[in-house]
Amino acid sequence: MAGRLAPGARLPATRLLAAELGVSRGVVVQAYQRLTDEGLADARTGSGTVVVQDAAVPPRPAADRRRTLHELRLPLSTPDGIDLNLSPGVPDLAAFPRAAWLRAERAVLDRVTSADLGYGDPGGAPRLRAGLVAWLARTRGVRADADDVLVCGGVAQGQTLLAQVLRARGEAAVAVEDPGSRGTRDQLAHWGVRTEPVPVDESGLLVGPLHATGLNTVLLTPAHQFPTGVVLAPDRRRDLLAWAAGEHRLVLEDDYDAEHRYDRAPVAAMQGSAPERVAYLGSVSKSLAPGMRLGWLIAPRGMQAELLAAKHASDLGSSALPQLVLAELLASGDYERHLRTVRTRQRARRDALLAGLRAHLPQARVRGVAAGLHLLVELPAGTDDVAFADRVRETGVLAHPLSWHRLLPGPPGLILGYAAHSPDRLTEAAHRIGRALQT
Known part of the structure; x- marks a missing residue:
């Protein structure tokens, strides 16, 4: 049924298989009879027992796991065509101690x-x-x-x-x-x-x-x-x-x-x-x-x-x-030492992203205190942040529109996670986002 034996393939002679498995021939005969009764094999005179044409079950359609993960908006799922995943919540996994x-x-x-x-x-x-x-x-x-x-x-x-x-x-x-x-x-x-x-x-x-x-x-x-x-x-x-x-x-x-x-x-x-x-x-x-x-x-x-x-x-x-x-x-004390190291790295990355945003999105406002692994960038009033996130995605940058995380109406925005990328890559991301805003 798994298709390991193709239709028309001959099964071993009952004596040979019994000897190979160390069981009585009667057990093999009964097993072959059951396969025949279930329509998976056919006993043919002069040909022995063969797999029938319809024995193989049609393969199940392949599950598009990557698409499912993306639809769930999981931060660790990166769709094809994305080389800068700025989804919030992704830490610096390379810094694992x-x-x-x-x-x-x-x-x-x-x-x-x-x-x-x-x-x-x-x-x-x-x-x-x-x-x-x-x-x-x-x-x-x-x-x-x-x-x-x-x-x-x-x-x-x-x-x-x-x-x-x-x-x-x-x-x-x-x-x-x-x-x-x-x-x-x-x-x-x-x-x-x-x-x-x-x-x-x-x-x-x-x-x-x-x-x-x-x-x-x-x-x-x-x-x-x-x-x-x-x-x-x-x-x-x-x-x-x-x-x-x-x-x-x-x-x-x-x-x-x-x-x-x-x-x-x-x-x-x-x-x-x-x-x-x-x-x-x-x-x-x-x-x-x-x-x-x-x-x-x-x-x-x-x-x-x-x-x-x-x-x-x-x-x-x-x-x-x-x-x-x-x-x-x-x-x-190793956990605390690790945190000190990571905080230094993340502050440098946050600073790089902020500098890039000031250079390439001067009209946008960054909200929040100097903390965490993400920034919220408020976009100009009237911007459709979902459509804008789609345009940003076309440049190879994945970010969350603020609307994804709202139930009540409010200003548009873009949520940018910065922990997983080096400062120069974050500067490049800010450049692409600014370019998308201008189109």
């Missing part, structure tokens, strides 16, 4: 026990949870114990677990920033959670419209809003915490790239101000590599049991060895 990872992995393997490689705690390896608590307390102001940490397969799985628990509690909708991550909205929708847009301005999420939604849960990116790049202002933070103090209220804090702040230390996580009102999400996707699928969720203690049960039902627990290696990197 291979030597440090290998040292840490060897150290882990030297002392790992059989128990460490078992199913273990579905919430994560104790050593990693302890290391994360110390790291996040020092760098992000997070308040938690090791038992509060749930290690998961990136922020995406953390959002999935939260969506499942919220649905089980009767919460069928979540307020989200607008503009905000299209991927997050799609993720929640896949798990049956509707999203309600709340506008974002220069100071972050508008808390008044959040009240107007009547919803109990909001998901936001306060340290570096995606995609505008603004930081939630202190007065908005206070207002949001006051909103969260209401009964059954919950803030989902996606701290997706706070480690990449170039002009000063990032603002502290909101979770430290209200641990029982904020579920904190983070990962190594922007600091190490998204392919590691390592993240963490620190939720209010009142929902931790449900989240742990959902995690166990999902996959029994995250891969043990990468967890232990990350714990070793945290303990040795």
Whole structure:
């Protein structure tokens, strides 16, 4: 049926095949009879048993996987004809600390026990949870114990677990920033959670419209809003915490790239101000590599049991060895040294892209603080940013139109990820974008 034997091919004589396989001839005779009964072979006098003409199943049409990935707008899918993928969310994968990872992995393997490689705690390896608590307390102001940490397969799985628990509690909708991550909205929708847009301005999420939604849960990116790049202002933070103090209220804090702040230390996580009102999400996707699928969720203690049960039902627990290696990197200081190196590289790349945009798109305005792995370029009023992104794509540059990440109407823009390319390539990208704007 797979076509390995062409129509008309003769099968071995039953005696020969029986001897070759070390079975009785009767077994082979029965097998050949079954093939004949199913119409896959034909016993012909003088010719033995042959494969019939119609035995091969028509091949399945080839799946266009690359097109599917592009339609999902995944940042790592690069269509044909694109040599500069500026999709947001792509880190500098060439900077992955291979030597440090290998040292840490060897150290882990030297002392790992059989128990460490078992199913273990579905919430994560104790050593990693302890290391994360110390790291996040020092760098992000997070308040938690090791038992509060749930290690998961990136922020995406953390959002999935939260969506499942919220649905089980009767919460069928979540307020989200607008503009905000299209991927997050799609993720929640896949798990049956509707999203309600709340506008974002220069100071972050508008808390008044959040009240107007009547919803109990909001998901936001306060340290570096995606995609505008603004930081939630202190007065908005206070207002949001006051909103969260209401009964059954919950803030989902996606701290997706706070480690990449170039002009000063990032603002502290909101979770430290209200641990029982904020579920904190983070990962190594922007600091190490998204392919590691390592993240963490620190939720209010009142929902931790449900989240742990959902995690166990999902996959029994995250891969043990990468967890232990990350714990070793945290303990040795290699993770922090890697971040310092990456921040220096990314600041140079951001500066190069900014300089290129000033030279080739002087009429465009760049929004956001000096942080993260992307820029938002606001385009002249009246520009169709989707059509413009298509023109840019014709020059070999892939970028996201801001409209992809909006539910409410607003100014047009282009989101440009810069982490994966050298400064000279980013200058070339800015030149092509400027050329496209002039056509």
